[in-house]
Amino acid sequence: MSFTDRLTRYPRPYDLDRGQDALSHLPDLPAALVPLIEGTAGCSPYLATLLQVEAAWIVSAMEAPEQAVDEIMRGLPEISLDALTAHLRQCKRRIALITALADLGGVWPLETVTQVLTDFADSAVQAALVRLVEAEVTRGKLPSGNDPSQAGGLVALAMGKMGAGELNYSSDIDLICLFDETRFDPDDYHEIRASFIRVTRRMAAMLSDVRGGGYVFRTDLRLRPDASATPVCLSMEAAERYYESVGRTWERAAYIKARACAGDVDAGGGFLDTLRPFVWRKHLDFAAIQDAHDMRLKIRDHKGLHGKLVLEGHNMKLGRGGIREIEFFTQTRQLIAGGRDPSLRVRGTRDGLNRLSAANWLPEDDAVTLYDHYKFHREVEHRLQMINDAQTHHLPNDADGFERLAAFMGTEVDALRSEISDRIEEVHALTEGFFAPDAAPSETSDWGAEIVARWANYPAFRSSRAIEIFERLKPEILARLQEAAKPDEALIQFDGFLSGLPAGVQLFSLFEANPQLTQLIVDIAATAPELSQYLSRNSGVFDAVIGGAFFDPWPGKDGLQADLTATLGSLDDYETQLIAARRWAKEWHFRVGVHLLRGLISAEVAGSQYADLAGAVVAGLWPIIVEEFTKKHGSMPGRGGVVLGMGSLGAGRLNAESDLDLIMVYDAQGIEASDGRRALATRPYYARLTQALVTALSAPMSEGRLYEVDMRLRPSGRQGPVATSFEAFTDYQRNQAWTWEHLALTRARVMAGNPELAEEIENVRGAVLAEKGKGETVLADVADMRRRIAAAKPSQGDWDAKIGPGRLQDIELFAQTACLRAGSSARELDAQLKAGVADGWVSAADAQAVNDAARLMWRLQAVARLLTGGPLRPDEVGEGAKRLILRETNCHDLADLSDQLHAQAAAADAVISRMLGAADDA
Numbered sequence: 001m002s003f004t005d006r007l008t009r010y011p012r013p014y015d016l017d018r019g020q021d022a023l024s025h026l027p028d029l030p031a032a033l034v035p036l037i038e039g040t041a042g043c044s045p046y047l048a049t050l051l052q053v054e055a056a057w058i059v060s061a062m063e064a065p066e067q068a069v070d071e072i073m074r075g076l077p078e079i080s081l082d083a084l085t086a087h088l089r090q091c092k093r094r095i096a097l098i099t100a101l102a103d104l105g106g107v108w109p110l111e112t113v114t115q116v117l118t119d120f121a122d123s124a125v126q127a128a129l130v131r132l133v134e135a136e137v138t139r140g141k142l143p144s145g146n147d148p149s150q151a152g153g154l155v156a157l158a159m160g161k162m163g164a165g166e167l168n169y170s171s172d173i174d175l176i177c178l179f180d181e182t183r184f185d186p187d188d189y190h191e192i193r194a195s196f197i198r199v200t201r202r203m204a205a206m207l208s209d210v211r212g213g214g215y216v217f218r219t220d221l222r223l224r225p226d227a228s229a230t231p232v233c234l235s236m237e238a239a240e241r242y243y244e245s246v247g248r249t250w251e252r253a254a255y256i257k258a259r260a261c262a263g264d265v266d267a268g269g270g271f272l273d274t275l276r277p278f279v280w281r282k283h284l285d286f287a288a289i290q291d292a293h294d295m296r297l298k299i300r301d302h303k304g305l306h307g308k309l310v311l312e313g314h315n316m317k318l319g320r321g322g323i324r325e326i327e328f329f330t331q332t333r334q335l336i337a338g339g340r341d342p343s344l345r346v347r348g349t350r351d352g353l354n355r356l357s358a359a360n361w362l363p364e365d366d367a368v369t370l371y372d373h374y375k376f377h378r379e380v381e382h383r384l385q386m387i388n389d390a391q392t393h394h395l396p397n398d399a400d401g402f403e404r405l406a407a408f409m410g411t412e413v414d415a416l417r418s419e420i421s422d423r424i425e426e427v428h429a430l431t432e433g434f435f436a437p438d439a440a441p442s443e444t445s446d447w448g449a450e451i452v453a454r455w456a457n458y459p460a461f462r463s464s465r466a467i468e469i470f471e472r473l474k475p476e477i478l479a480r481l482q483e484a485a486k487p488d489e490a491l492i493q494f495d496g497f498l499s500g501l502p503a504g505v506q507l508f509s510l511f512e513a514n515p516q517l518t519q520l521i522v523d524i525a526a527t528a529p530e531l532s533q534y535l536s537r538n539s540g541v542f543d544a545v546i547g548g549a550f551f552d553p554w555p556g557k558d559g560l561q562a563d564l565t566a567t568l569g570s571l572d573d574y575e576t577q578l579i580a581a582r583r584w585a586k587e588w589h590f591r592v593g594v595h596l597l598r599g600l601i602s603a604e605v606a607g608s609q610y611a612d613l614a615g616a617v618v619a620g621l622w623p624i625i626v627e628e629f630t631k632k633h634g635s636m637p638g639r640g641g642v643v644l645g646m647g648s649l650g651a652g653r654l655n656a657e658s659d660l661d662l663i664m665v666y667d668a669q670g671i672e673a674s675d676g677r678r679a680l681a682t683r684p685y686y687a688r689l690t691q692a693l694v695t696a697l698s699a700p701m702s703e704g705r706l707y708e709v710d711m712r713l714r715p716s717g718r719q720g721p722v723a724t725s726f727e728a729f730t731d732y733q734r735n736q737a738w739t740w741e742h743l744a745l746t747r748a749r750v751m752a753g754n755p756e757l758a759e760e761i762e763n764v765r766g767a768v769l770a771e772k773g774k775g776e777t778v779l780a781d782v783a784d785m786r787r788r789i790a791a792a793k794p795s796q797g798d799w800d801a802k803i804g805p806g807r808l809q810d811i812e813l814f815a816q817t818a819c820l821r822a823g824s825s826a827r828e829l830d831a832q833l834k835a836g837v838a839d840g841w842v843s844a845a846d847a848q849a850v851n852d853a854a855r856l857m858w859r860l861q862a863v864a865r866l867l868t869g870g871p872l873r874p875d876e877v878g879e880g881a882k883r884l885i886l887r888e889t890n891c892h893d894l895a896d897l898s899d900q901l902h903a904q905a906a907a908a909d910a911v912i913s914r915m916l917g918a919a920d921d922a
Contacts (some may be wrong), residue, residue, distance in 0.1 A: 002267030003062045004032040008106035013042025014407040022051045043408035046389040050097045073123045081131040089213035095120045100118035117167040126262035128203040141195040151263035153180040163257035164347040170385035180267040181235040200233040236271045257347045278812045280339040321424030326374045329431040368419045373423045383408045448491045469508040480522040496526040497532045528867045574628045582703035603862040610654035622752035632677025638669035642753030646713040650747035656867040659708035664690040667726040678732035686723035733768045739781035743816040770823035782917040799872045801861040806909030808857040814912045845910040853908035859888045
C-alpha cells in the first residue's frame with residue numbers, strides 16, 4: 001500500500017497562502033496529498049521551506065517513505081570526509097521532511113517517527129566518527145590496522161531520548177564519548193587521548209554548527225563524568241573509576257537509557273556491562289524516589305515552573321504533568337526494582353511502563369493511561385517544534401499561537417486546550433503522590449520522649465537526609481507502636497531495631513514508599529526481639545515483602561531450587577554467586593518467620609518450609625561448588641559424590657536457628673586421582689570438595705552466612721574422614737557402626753549429587769535398618785544412650801522444650817528407636833512412631849501420647865527460636881511474644897501452657913521409660 005493510500009489525517013492550513021505557495025513548487029501531486037502538503041506548509045514556515053528546497057525529491061520519496069529513509073542511511077558510509085558535512089545536512093532535511101509528512105498524515109505512529117529520527121542520528125554520528133578517525137590515522141596520530149567501522153576504539157554512547165530510540169523532532173543528541181585504552185600501548189596514552197578529543201570536538205561541530213543548508217543535530221556532550229573538569233572524550237577506565245566513586249542518582253537514571261550507538265559498539269557494550277552494579281542496586285532502592293523528587297524541584301526552581309497550571313507558555317516537557325514527569329516516574333521505579341528484576345532494565349518509556357505493569361509494580365490501567373498521555377504530549381511537542389524547527393516545549397503565549405497549533409493538530413482551539421489541561425492534570429495526579437507523598441501529621445504527645453531523644457545519636461541518623469525522611473515517618477510509627485498490646489515494650493524493642501541499623505536512608509525511604517512495612521516492623525518489634533535484631537542487620541530482606549510474591553503460595557523445595565538455580569545462573573563469578581545465594585536465602589527465611597509470626601502458617605508448616613529452604617540451598621549450590629572445584633582440580637573421579645542430610649534436615653523439620661547435619665559419600669569406582677591441571681588423589685579430592693561445600697554454606701561474607709554445618713554424624717564421627725567412600729560407608733554401617741549411628745541413619749536423606757549413587761545409598765540404608773533393627777542390644781543401647789544424654793545435657797529449665805525427660809530430643813530418640821526396630825525407611829517423627837505401631841512394639845495409645853507431646857514441644861521450640869534465638873524464658877519476652885506462643889500452643893495463658901508442658905512431658909516420659917526400662921530389666 002502506498003503512502004497516499006495510507007493517509008488517514010492531516011492538519012488544516014493556518015496560513016492558506018503559504019500552503020498554496022508550497023504546492024506551486026511541487027510537481028503534480030496525487031489528490032490525496034494536496035490537503036496534507038497544503039496543511040503542513042500552511043502551519044509551518046520551516047516545513048514550507050523544506051518542501052520548496054526538496055521539491056523534486058519528496059514527491060518520489062513519498063510513494064515509499066521507508067525505502068527512502070533506508071536509502072539515506074545506506075548511503076552515508078560511502079561519503080568522503082570533505083563532502084560529509086554538506087551531505088549530512090541534506091540528509092537531515094530529507095529525514096525531517098519525510099518524517100513530518102508521515103507523522104502528520106498518520107502513516108507512522110509516534111514510535112516509528114522517533115525511531116527513524118534516532119536511527120538517522122546513529123548513522124550520522126557513525127559516519128562522522130569513522131571519517132574523522134580515518135583522518136587521524138592518515139596523519140599518523142592513531143595506529144592503523146583497526147576495523148574502520150569501530151572508529152579506532154572510540155565509542156559514542158547515546159544517552160537520554162537518543163539512547164531510548166525516542167528522539168523528538170528537534171532534539172539535541174546527548175552523547176558520552178569514550179575510548180578503550182586497553183587497545184593501545186600505555187606509553188602512547190596521552191597522544192591517543194588527545195587525538196580522540198580532537199575527533200570528538202570535530203564530530204560535535206560537524207553535526208551542530210549552523211552553516212549553509214542548516215545543521216544536523218545540536219550535540220550535547222555535558223552528560224559525561226564531571227563535565228566541567230574533564231575533556232570531551234575520556235578513557236573507559238577513567239569513566240568507570242568516576243562512577244564507582246562519586247556517581248550520583250541522576251547519572252544512574254541516565255544510564256538506564258544508555259546505548260552504544262556508534263564506533264566501537266562492542267567495547268561500549270562491555271563498558272555498560274561494567275556499570276551494571278552502579279546503575280542497578282542489589283536491593284530495592286527507594287532512596288531514588290527522594291533523589292528524583294529533589295531533581296524535579298531543582299528543575300522547576302531553575303525554570304520557574306512552580307505555581308498554578310496556566311496553558312499559555314506551559315512547558316510540555318518540564319512543567320506540571322509533563323513529559324519529564326512520566327519519564328522520571330518510569331525511570332525511578334525501574335531504578336528501585338531493576339537491581340532485583342532484570343526484566344525492568346529496558347530503555348524506552350513504553351517498554352518501561354509495560355514491564356513495570358507486568359511485574360506488578362504499577363497497575364496496568366495506570367501504565368496504559370500514562371503512555372497514552374505520553375504519546376499525546378509528544379505529539380504536541382512535535383507540532384510545536386515543526387512550526388519553526390525550534391527546540392521548544394512551550395505552548396503558545398497567545399491566542400494566535402494556539403490557533404496555529406490547533407490547526408496543525410487538526411482540531412479546534414477549545415477542544416485542544418481542554419484536552420491538554422485534562423491530560424496534564426491526570427499525569428500530575430498519577431505521578432505526584434509517588435514523588436511527594438503527603439506528610440504524616442505531627443505527633444501530639446511526648447510519649448516515649450526519653451527513648452526517642454537518643455535516636456539522633458544512632459548510626460542510622462548520621463545524614464541529614466535520613467533525619468528528614470524519618471521525621472516524616474516518626475508520627476505514624478509512634479502512633480502504631482502505641483496501639484501495640486504493650487506499647488512501652490514495643491517502643492523499647494523498636495529502639496533496639498533502630499540502634500542496630502548501620503544506615504538509614506535506604507530503609508527509611510523504603511518505609512515511606514511502602515506504609516504497610518511500618519505496621520510489619522511494629523508487629524515484629526512488639527513480638528519478636530530476636531527477629532527485630534536480625535532485621536536491623538539484614539534490612540535488605542524487606543525487599544522481599546514488596547517484591548510481589550511474598551504472600552504467594554509456598555513453592556516447595558523443587559520450586560525453590562529452580563528459583564535459586566535461575567538466580568545463580570545469571571551470574572558468572574563464584575563469590576558473587578555465594579553472596580547472591582545468601583541474599584536469596586535470607587529473604588525466604590524471613591518470609592517463613594513473618595508468615596509464622598502473623599499466623600499465616602503453623603509451627604509445623606514453618607518447620608517443613610525451613611527444611612525445604614535448606615534442602616534447596618544445598619541442592620542449588622552443589623553444582624556451582626562442583627563446577628568451581630572442577631576448574632582447579634578436574635572432574636570428580638568415578639560417579640562423584642552425594643550429600644546426605646542428617647538429623648532434623650533429613651527429617652524435614654528445622655527451626656529458625658537450626659544448623660545442618662551433613663555427610664558426604666562418594667564412589668570413585670577405582671579411579672585413583674582427578675584429571676585437572678592441579679590433579680588430586682581421590683581421597684583428598686573428595687575431602688577438599690567437602691570442605692568447599694562447608695565453606696560455601698558457612699563462611700561469613702558480606703551477606704553473612706547461610707548455615708552452620710555439623711559433620712559429626714559421618715562414620716567414625718570426628719575421627720573419620722570428612723568424605724567417605726561408598727564401599728567404606730556400606731561396610732561401616734553393616735559391620736562397625738554403633739546403634740546410635742543406626743538411629744541417625746533412620747533420618748538420612750539425599751540432598752544432592754549423582755542420582756544413581758543416591759539410589760544405591762538409599763538401598764543400603766533400607767537394608768541396614770532392616771538388618772540391624774532386630775539386634776539384641778538395640779533397646780539396651782538406646783537406654784544407655786538416653787542416660788548418657790541426660791547426664792551430659794541437663795535441661796535448661798521447665799520451659800526447655802528440647803532437653804529433658806519426655807521433651808523433644810528424648811521423643812526423637814524414641815521415635816528413631818521405633819523406626820529402627822521396625823526396619824522402616826520412615827524419616828519424619830510421626831511416621832516413625834506409626835512404624836513402631838505397625839511393628840507391634842508400640843501401642844497406638846502410647847504412640848499418640850508421645851506424638852501429642854512432640855507436637856506441643858515442637859511448637860514451643862519453633863516459636864521460641866524465632867522469638868529469642870534460644871530457649872523460652874517467659875519472664876523476658878514481651879506481651880506480643882506471649883500471645884504468639886499461646887496462639888501456637890493453643891493454651892489460654894502461661895499457667896495453662898506450663899501445666900500442659902509438664903503433663904505431656906510426663907506422659908511421654910512414662911511411655912519411653914517403660915519401653916526402654918523393660919529392655920534394662922531384660
